[in-house]
Amino acid sequence: xxxxxxxxxxxxxxxxxxxxxxxxxxxxxxxxxxxxxxxxxxxxxxxxxxxxxxxxxxxxxxxxxxxxxxxxxxxxxxxxxxxxxxxxxxxxxxxxxxxxxxxxxxxxxxxxxxxxxxxxxxxxxxxxxxxxxxxxxxxxxxxxxxxxxxxxxxxxxxxxxxxxxxxxxxxxxxxxxxxxxxxxxxxxxxxxxxxxxxxxxxxxxxxxxx
Amino acid sequence: xxxxxxxxxxxxxxxxxxxxxxxxxxxxxxxxxxxxxxxxxxxxxxxxxxxxxxxxxxxxxxxxxxxxxxxxxxxxxxxxxxxxxxxxxxxxxxxxxxxxxxxxxxxxxxxxxxxxxxxxxxxxxxxxxxxxxxxxxxxxxxxxxxxxxxxxxxxxxxxxxxxxxxxxxxxxxxxxxxxxxxxxxxxxxxxxxxxxxxxxxxxxxxxxxxx
Numbered sequence: 001x002x003x004x005x006x007x008x009x010x011x012x013x014x015x016x017x018x019x020x021x022x023x024x025x026x027x028x029x030x031x032x033x034x035x036x037x038x039x040x041x042x043x044x045x046x047x048x049x050x051x052x053x054x055x056x057x058x059x060x061x062x063x064x065x066x067x068x069x070x071x072x073x074x075x076x077x078x079x080x081x082x083x084x085x086x087x088x089x090x091x092x093x094x095x096x097x098x099x100x101x102x103x104x105x106x107x108x109x110x111x112x113x114x115x116x117x118x119x120x121x122x123x124x125x126x127x128x129x130x131x132x133x134x135x136x137x138x139x140x141x142x143x144x145x146x147x148x149x150x151x152x153x154x155x156x157x158x159x160x161x162x163x164x165x166x167x168x169x170x171x172x173x174x175x176x177x178x179x180x181x182x183x184x185x186x187x188x189x190x191x192x193x194x195x196x197x198x199x200x201x202x203x204x205x206x207x208x209x210x
Numbered sequence: 211x212x213x214x215x216x217x218x219x220x221x222x223x224x225x226x227x228x229x230x231x232x233x234x235x236x237x238x239x240x241x242x243x244x245x246x247x248x249x250x251x252x253x254x255x256x257x258x259x260x261x262x263x264x265x266x267x268x269x270x271x272x273x274x275x276x277x278x279x280x281x282x283x284x285x286x287x288x289x290x291x292x293x294x295x296x297x298x299x300x301x302x303x304x305x306x307x308x309x310x311x312x313x314x315x316x317x318x319x320x321x322x323x324x325x326x327x328x329x330x331x332x333x334x335x336x337x338x339x340x341x342x343x344x345x346x347x348x349x350x351x352x353x354x355x356x357x358x359x360x361x362x363x364x365x366x367x368x369x370x371x372x373x374x375x376x377x378x379x380x381x382x383x384x385x386x387x388x389x390x391x392x393x394x395x396x397x398x399x400x401x402x403x404x405x406x407x408x409x410x411x412x413x414x415x416x417x418x419x420x421x
Contacts, residue, residue, distance in 0.1 A: 017259050027335060032269065032389075034389065057247075058398060060359070060360040060390075061360075062389045063361060063390055066392075081359065081360050081361040082360075094361070098308065098359075098361060098362075099308060102259050102308050102309060102310045102334075102335045103310045103335075124270075125270050127224065129225075132228070133225075133228075133274060135260070135275075136227065136274065136277045137270050137273045137277070140273045140276060140277055140313065140316075141273055143312070144310035144311075144312060144334050144335075145310065171387060180215070202240050208395070210398075
């Protein structure tokens, strides 16, 4: 079994003891460019050697996974929207939390690390454009968010993430909540319990959520 | 005259947030036709879209361009004759129920009003009933729905069904856009068009009005 996963999902799997040598971790930032993400994933699938199944540590992710295929490996994908559903334990729970407050910005440790990169991006804007413009850009991006939700998956110490989340909330003027996540889907993923909550794609066929 | 239009186009494409208002004010004082100014801004925005496509601009730059347009429109709007503002017809736009991402939707709104449409922007996380009401109230002939989250695409279908129930579906055409939208989704949701880039919106809605 091999896993190709987004850095945010990989962060959880590593804490659950999945061997890193069997995992290929891709950049979190790819999720904002679905076409590029699809391309990278297909490359990694094509580069995977040996007789093994490949789990993709992703969800629909803006349809980036639609159409991926492998002639030599079976592909397994969680039947979820994106990584947030994975961290919350199910697609249903994700929809429930999201409907409760559509203006929710989710954080996990993996996202905090990735947000570090976003802060670098902010520094880049700040350097390039100065504070006024940088503030306007950030203000426009976060205009409709109401709260930051830190998901506690129980995989690691959260102190550092809590600090980051509260700083981010203060900076953006958003409410901060912490909610209980779940390792349920992650466990099923690595234990090979691929039931209806997963899409199983035979060799030569394309991944399709629809 | 042409000088100002070019300067304004360049100010938009160079993302000159601080100077755009002053520049437009000067152009207006100099007697430049407000519609000319709008065209300049719109051309600047098209350029921004191209630079983004080429990878020279990033998402943050695109957002900043949206802010530049907002500033410009603020100064310009009082000088535009109502008939020229809405001359091309009325469209209702929003981000669908359950979704709050509006960077693309705002860009589309700015592009459409710059091009002469009357734009009724209902905001984000909008219930289908509000869309039906707005179409009726403003006699709109086009609807633009934005969706980023794949989990919320069903909201697009809810709008279509609500319009059918209200017997308005034949009266309006619907375009969708946003990160999760595809040709396949447009067919499945039975909408009339898909836009990939904000600048495409003008052509799409012009074709809606012509049909």
